[in-house]
Amino acid sequence: MSEMQDAVLRLAGLRKSYNEGRPNEAEVLHGLDLLIGRKDFAALIGPSGSGKSTLLNLIGLLDQPSAGELYLLGEPTRTMDDAGRTRLRGESIGFVFQFHHLIQAFSALDNVLMPLMLRHGRPSPGAVDRARGLLAAVGLEKFAQTRPNQLSGGQQQRVAIARALVTEPALLLADEPTGNLDTHTAAEVFELMRRFGREAGCAVLLVTHDPRLSAACDRTIDLVDGRIVSDTNSVA
Amino acid sequence: MNCPCSSTERPVRSPVLKLWTAWVLALQFLRDGRGQTVTIMVGVAVGVAVVVFVSALIQGLQANIVQRTLGTQAHIRVLSPDELNLRPASPAGTLQLVWEDKRAQRRRSINNWQQVVATLDALQSVRAVSPVIAGPAFAGRGAALESVALTGIDLLRYQRIIPLSDYIKEGRARLEPGEAMIGSELATTLGLRVGDKLRLDTGRQNPAVVNVVAVFELGVRELDARNVYLGLKQAQALLSLPGGVTQLDLVVDDIFAADRIAQRIARLTALQAESWMEKNAQLMNALSAQSLSTNMIIVFVSLSVAFGIASVLSVSVVQRTREIGILRAMGAGRQQVLQVFLIQGALYGLIGALIGIAGAYVLVWVFNTFGPGLFYIPVPTTLVLFALALATVVGVLAAAVPARRAAMLDPVVAIRYV
Ligand SMILES: Nc1ncnc2c1ncn2[C@@H]1O[C@H](COP(=O)(O)OP(=O)(O)OP(=O)(O)O)[C@@H](O)[C@H]1O
Ligand SMILES: [Mg+2]
Numbered sequence: 072m073s074e075m076q077d078a079v080l081r082l083a084g085l086r087k088s089y090n091e092g093r094p095n096e097a098e099v100l101h102g103l104d105l106l107i108g109r110k111d112f113a114a115l116i117g118p119s120g121s122g123k124s125t126l127l128n129l130i131g132l133l134d135q136p137s138a139g140e141l142y143l144l145g146e147p148t149r150t151m152d153d154a155g156r157t158r159l160r161g162e163s164i165g166f167v168f169q170f171h172h173l174i175q176a177f178s179a180l181d182n183v184l185m186p187l188m189l190r191h192g193r194p195s196p197g198a199v200d201r202a203r204g205l206l207a208a209v210g211l212e213k214f215a216q217t218r219p220n221q222l223s224g225g226q227q228q229r230v231a232i233a234r235a236l237v238t239e240p241a242l243l244l245a246d247e248p249t250g251n252l253d254t255h256t257a258a259e260v261f262e263l264m265r266r267f268g269r270e271a272g273c274a275v276l277l278v279t280h281d282p283r284l285s286a287a288c289d290r291t292i293d294l295v296d297g298r299i300v301s302d303t304n305s306v307a
Numbered sequence: 308m309n310c311p312c313s314s315t316e317r318p319v320r321s322p323v324l325k326l327w328t329a330w331v332l333a334l335q336f337l338r339d340g341r342g343q344t345v346t347i348m349v350g351v352a353v354g355v356a357v358v359v360f361v362s363a364l365i366q367g368l369q370a371n372i373v374q375r376t377l378g379t380q381a382h383i384r385v386l387s388p389d390e391l392n393l394r395p396a397s398p399a400g401t402l403q404l405v406w407e408d409k410r411a412q413r414r415r416s417i418n419n420w421q422q423v424v425a426t427l428d429a430l431q432s433v434r435a436v437s438p439v440i441a442g443p444a445f446a447g448r449g450a451a452l453e454s455v456a457l458t459g460i461d462l463l464r465y466q467r468i469i470p471l472s473d474y475i476k477e478g479r480a481r482l483e484p485g486e487a488m489i490g491s492e493l494a495t496t497l498g499l500r501v502g503d504k505l506r507l508d509t510g511r512q513n514p515a516v517v518n519v520v521a522v523f524e525l526g527v528r529e530l531d532a533r534n535v536y537l538g539l540k541q542a543q544a545l546l547s548l549p550g551g552v553t554q555l556d557l558v559v560d561d562i563f564a565a566d567r568i569a570q571r572i573a574r575l576t577a578l579q580a581e582s583w584m585e586k587n588a589q590l591m592n593a594l595s596a597q598s599l600s601t602n603m604i605i606v607f608v609s610l611s612v613a614f615g616i617a618s619v620l621s622v623s624v625v626q627r628t629r630e631i632g633i634l635r636a637m638g639a640g641r642q643q644v645l646q647v648f649l650i651q652g653a654l655y656g657l658i659g660a661l662i663g664i665a666g667a668y669v670l671v672w673v674f675n676t677f678g679p680g681l682f683y684i685p686v687p688t689t690l691v692l693f694a695l696a697l698a699t700v701v702g703v704l705a706a707a708v709p710a711r712r713a714a715m716l717d718p719v720v721a722i723r724y725v
Binding site: 128131133134153154157158160161162166168172173174175176177185186188189190191192193234238 | 323325326328331336338633635637639642643
C-alpha cells in the first residue's frame with residue numbers, strides 16, 4: 072500500500088481505441104497496468120506503432136482513455152472534464168516532445184516562463200529568477216532573449232526541458248526527446264534530464280528508440296502491440 | 308533539496324491574472340504575424356474612415372438643412388381646436404347615420420391664452436413661447452393692392468422664436484403702435500421703403516395706415532412676400548379679436564423631440580399642437596431616408612470588416628494550430644485559448660478604428676477646407692466613440708467563430724499538426 076501512495080501514476084486496465092464507434096475503430100492499447108513511483112527514471116521502449124506516443128498522450132491528459140482508469144497523483148482522471156484535466160496537467164505534468172515544440176513568437180526565457188504565466192498570469196520576480204536559473208542550468212543563460220528559430224536543435228530541446236521543469240512537475244514526460252539530435256547532443260540532453268530528475272525529484276518517463284539511452288535508465292518498460300511485455304528494474 | 312511536488316508558486320488562480328497572459332499572447336501573436344496584422348488593420352481602417360466620414364457628412368448636412376428650415380419657423384405651433392358640428396344626442400337604442408359637412412372655421416382666440424402661455428413657459432423642454440395673432444388682410448399703397456398675412460406679435464417674445472433683427476435689411480426691429488415690419492418682396496412689389504406709409508385692410512374694421520419701420524428678408528420667398536408684422540394690440544384691433552391670440556409659437560431644446568412635446572402639449576392643454584416635423588413631413592422623410600442609407604452603409608461596412616477579420620483569424624488559427632496544442636499541453640485552458648483570439652479580434656477592430664478615425668479627420672478637414680464650402684461638417688465626439696465601440700465589438704464577434712475553433716482543438720491532433 073505504501074508503494075501505491077508513493078505512486079505518481081497508476082494505470083488500471085487502461086485501453087485506448089482510435090475512431091471509436093466508426094468502422095475503422097482500432098484498439099491500440101489493450102488494458103495496461105502500470106505503476107510509476109515518485110523517483111522513477113523509466114524508459115518506454117517498443118517498436119514503431121506499438122502505442123508509446125498514444126500512452127504518453129493519455130498519461131499527459133491530452134487524450135482520454137476508452138476504458139480503464141488512470142490515477143495521477145492519486146486522482147482518478149477518467150471522468151474529469153476538460154477544465155479539470157487542464158488544471159491537473161498544468162500542476163503535475165511537464166512535457167518534452169521530439170520536435171522541440173517552442174513558441175516562435177516568444178524568447179527562450181518567455182517560453183520557459185509560459186507554463187507559469189498560463190497558470191498565474193504576470194510572472195513574479197521570483198518566477199523570472201527561477202526561469203533564468205533553469206536556463207542557466209541547461210547552459211543557455213546567454214540566450215534568454217533569443218527567439219527559438221535562432222537556436223540549434225539541441226539548444227531548443229534544452230529550452231524545452233527547462234520549460235517542462237519550471238512548474239516543478241511531479242512527472243516529466245518526454246516523447247523521443249533526443250530522436251532529432253545527433254548522438255553527442257542526444258547524450259547531453261539525456262544527461263540533463265537525468266540530472267534534473269534527481270535534483271528536482273520528479274519522476275521521468277521517456278520514450279526512446281536508442282538502446283544506449285534506455286540502458287542508462289533505472290527502469291525499462293517494453294511496449295509491444297499495445298501490451299507491456301516486460302518491465303525491468305536495473306537498479307536494485 | 309526542496310520537495311518536488313509542493314509547488315512553490317502562489318496558488319492564486321484568478322481569471323483576471325490569467326487574462327494578462329491571454330493579452331500577452333494575443334499581442335505577441337499580432338506582432339509576430341505582422342503582415343497579416345497590417346493588412347487587416349488597413350482594411351478595418353478604410354471601413355471605419357468611410358463610416359465616420361459619411362456619417363459626419365450626412366449629419367452635418369442634415370443639421371444644416373434643419374437649421375435653415377427652423378430658422379424661419381416655430382418648432383411647435385399651438386392652435387385652437389377645430390370647431391365641430393353640434394348634434395343632438397341620439398335617443399338610446401337607435402343607430403344614427405350622419406352625413407355632415409365640416410364646419411367653417413372662424414378665426415377665434417385661444418381661450419385663456421395667458422394661462423396657457425404661463426403653463427408652457429413652465430415646461431422644461433420648451434425654450435420660448437410667443438403669443439401670435441394672425442389673419443388675412445390687403446396691403447395697399449396708392450392703387451396697388453397685395454394680399455398679406457397679418458401677424459401681430461410681442462416683438463420681445465417673438466424674437467426668441469425667429470430672431471427677426473438678424474434678418475433686417477433696412478430699418479430697425481421695433482413695433483410701436485402704428486408701426487409695421489414688412490418683407491422685402493412685398494416692399495419691392497409695393498415700392499415701399501422704410502418711413503413710407505402702408506394701408507392695411509382686413510375687411511372688418513376701418514383700414515389702418517401704418518409706418519414701415521423695417522424691411523426684413525427671411526430668405527423664404529413666400530414669407531418675404533406676405534408677412535406683415537404688427538404689434539399685438541393693433542393686430543387684435545384690426546382683426547376684431549380684442550385681447551385675443553390665434554396661435555402660440557414655441558421653440559424647444561431638442562428639435563427632434565418636437566413631435567413628442569407637441570403631443571404632450573396637446574394632451575395638457577386640449578389645444579391643437581403641430582410640430583415642425585409634421586409640417587415638414589417631406590423633409591423629415593428625406594432626412595430619415597438619408598439616415599437609413601447611412602445606417603445601411605454602416606451595416607454593410609461592418610459586415611465586410613467582420614468577414615475580413617474572421618478570415619484573417621481563421622487563417623491565423625490554422626497557422627498556429629501546433630502552438631495552440633503546445634499551449635494546451637503546458638496547461639492553457641480552453642477559456643484562455645478562446646480569449647487569446649477574441650482579444651486579437653478586438654485589437655484588430657480597435658486599432659484599425661483608431662487609424663480609420665484619424666483618416667476620417669483628414670477627409671473631413673479636406674472637405675471643409677477644399678470642398679464646395681456650402682456648409683461646415685463637424686466630427687461629433689459621440690460618432691468617434693461609436694465607431695471605436697462598433698469596430699471593437701465587430702472584431703470580437705468576428706473572432707468568435709475562429710476563436711471557438713481554436714479553443715475546441717484536440718490537443719493531441721494540434722500538437723502533431725505540421
Ligand atoms: N490519431 C490516430 N488515429 C488513428 N490511429 C492512430 C492515431 N494515432 C496513432 N494511431 C495508431 O495507433 C498506433 C500507435 O501509434 P503511436 O503513435 O502511439 O505509436 P508509437 O509507438 O509512438 O510509434 P513511433 O515509435 O513510430 O512513434 C499506430 O498503429 C497508429 O497507426
Ligand atoms: Mg511516437
